[in-house]
Amino acid sequence: MWEPVQVPFVNSEPLPPLPTTSEIHACTNILGETTLGQKTATKIVAVNDKIVVKYGTCVETWEGQALVLLERHAPKIPAPRLYKMYQEDQEVFLIMRRVPGVQLDSIWSSLAASEKDDIINKLRDICEKMRKVECPIPNFYGSLDGGGLHAFLFRNINDYRKYLGPFFSESDFVAGLVGNYRALIDRDKHQSPNYKAAFYEKYMFRVLEGHRSVLTHGDLQQKNIMIVENKSGLNSDGGRSFDVVLVDWESAGWFPEYWEFFIASWTLSFHWEDEWSWRAQEFLPVFPAELAVLQQIDRDMGV
Structure with missing residues (x-):
């Protein structure tokens, strides 16, 4: 069985400059958003023309694990490349190629x-x-x-x-x-x-x-x-x-x-x-x- 990667996870080089958590939260180019109570359940933001980030309290690491598996074991299937995955203050962040x-x-x-x-x-x-x-x-x-x-x-x-x-x-x-x-x-x-x-x-x-x-x-x-x-x-x-x-x-x-x-x-x-x-x-x-x-x-x- 393939072994899931450890979280936090950073993909191998080369990578573009990655945004910080503060920069992600400050991004106003919102591609999609759902809320749960007063908190962000899921938000997708385009940081620039190369990077998109999906984050929130309802984002799960298993989505990031799926992207890593596809890249490593099924590279012919077109899917976003995961650059970084981490958790901070109950929010999961998936930084991906846009x-x-x-x-x-x-x-x-x-x-x-x-x-x-x-x-x-x-x-x-x-x-x-x-x-x-x-x-x-x-x-x-x-x-x-x-x-x-x-x-x-x-x-x-x-x-x-x-x-x-x-x-x-x-x-x-x-x-x-x-x-x-x-x-x-x-x-x-x-x-x-x-x-x-x-x-x-x-x-x-x-x-x-x-x-x-x-x-x-x-x-x-x-x-x-x-x-x-x-x-x-x-x-x-x-x-x-x-x-x-x-x-x-x-x-x-x-x-x-x-x-x-x-x-x-x-x-x-x-x-x-x-x-x-x-x-x-x-x-x-x-x-x-x-x-x-x-x-x-x-x-x-x-x-």
């Missing part, structure tokens, strides 16, 4: 058909490369730092600060998912009769079995896909070509191969009247039966 370009959702509707095809082809190539990365442990299901699965259906019902896992077989993965639903029923018996939990426990395995554990981004929606025009080349129809980089790896892990499309098509990400909901199946493998079962347990859990 990915050029724009979020795909900000430009998708304005692209020509050949440009969209070019991006879909690039995404297909990236996803195929991800599925070829060998998991360090056979039948391992967990995060890229070797811990639990950082996905909403695996957030511990009895302690939302924790995640279930890791698991060392697909059957244990499914049992963990169903067991979390059972824990919800046991906690809030008025929500649903126990017969449904018993049904899941008996039959869920029939659908969610026989799949490989594969490297999974875990939140592959348009806002986490950065694109930048490749000035040195054109697409196959003579139009603009783009380079593609995946960002926001906090939900990454080793999941069953059906998981990526399930998360990508999650209610908050997909709008079925939009073209993107159809084009996604061109670069992600689709498992219709598994998708239906996961969507059902997602609705039942209401998380």
Whole structure:
């Protein structure tokens, strides 16, 4: 199993000049922000054209660990390079190379058909490369730092600060998912009769079995896909070509191969009247039966 790096962590040379904590807090070029009470839960700031920093009380070191693993063991997968990771006053700081370009959702509707095809082809190539990365442990299901699965259906019902896992077989993965639903029923018996939990426990395995554990981004929606025009080349129809980089790896892990499309098509990400909901199946493998079962347990859990 790959060994996570120690925190604080500083990447190997060469590095650009890195900002101090004071400079990060003072930065006004805010790319994204969420708050929790009076504190910054997550903030993303562009310090300059080379450095972006993600920090806050809800930023987790496992996202930084994922970026280090990708750089060292899957360098062909385009992701931000982590320069430095540290914790100070309950805030975690991830100082990264700033990915050029724009979020795909900000430009998708304005692209020509050949440009969209070019991006879909690039995404297909990236996803195929991800599925070829060998998991360090056979039948391992967990995060890229070797811990639990950082996905909403695996957030511990009895302690939302924790995640279930890791698991060392697909059957244990499914049992963990169903067991979390059972824990919800046991906690809030008025929500649903126990017969449904018993049904899941008996039959869920029939659908969610026989799949490989594969490297999974875990939140592959348009806002986490950065694109930048490749000035040195054109697409196959003579139009603009783009380079593609995946960002926001906090939900990454080793999941069953059906998981990526399930998360990508999650209610908050997909709008079925939009073209993107159809084009996604061109670069992600689709498992219709598994998708239906996961969507059902997602609705039942209401998380």
